[in-house]
Amino acid sequence: MIGANDFGVFFNPKDFGTPAILHLSSGNKHVVGIYKNPQQTAKLKGGGFVEGNNASLLLPDSDAAWLNIRDCVTVAGSEWQLVKQPVPEGSGLTRVYLGVKDAKQSTKPAIRY
Template sequence: MPHPDWEDLSDFFDPDEFATKAIITRGAEAVAEVFGIFDDPTDVASLGEFELEHPNPRFVCAEVEVSLVHAKDVVTIEGKAFDLMRAPELDGTGLAVLHLATPNVIHDAGL
């Protein structure tokens, strides 16, 4: 199904405005570098009286930019690495949502 051509997504994901760069890697190989909107889980979105909280970070970007991205890839945003929890979620309008999680890290406590 063709995507709507009524909007140029590159204008929406302009880094000079409010987009953030994400570097997506698989192992040691870079898979993609994309611009999108990073949604921090500590931010609370509100609509009138209602507030929406989501437990994990998300990254919204253009669908065509993440066609080679798979679940378990690593997404680095603003120097912080996240695990990609599942394949990009496509919304049918040309946008994709990457559902992220902070990686589990075992720290050496020096014991």
């Protein structure tokens, strides 16, 4: 059975890990996560392609604890913005959904709750 202490193998940049920078209000935090790139496509033999899902970054819970919606993340040389609150997966890992960062976007939600 895989335990929380075994995640280091998966997050190693020599294996599946990708270095990332979390741009937090308290300062930048360098982490390693498992990056799912939406630009990766699978070409079909008969023509066409299948696009990937939304961009995301899988992080240990401890690294994702301070992230909030609209925070910025730099991963694989691209700047992203969190498009929704990080989602704990219940296994000691948290999925962070990323959207394209645009300097014209507001850093505050348009809808008040």
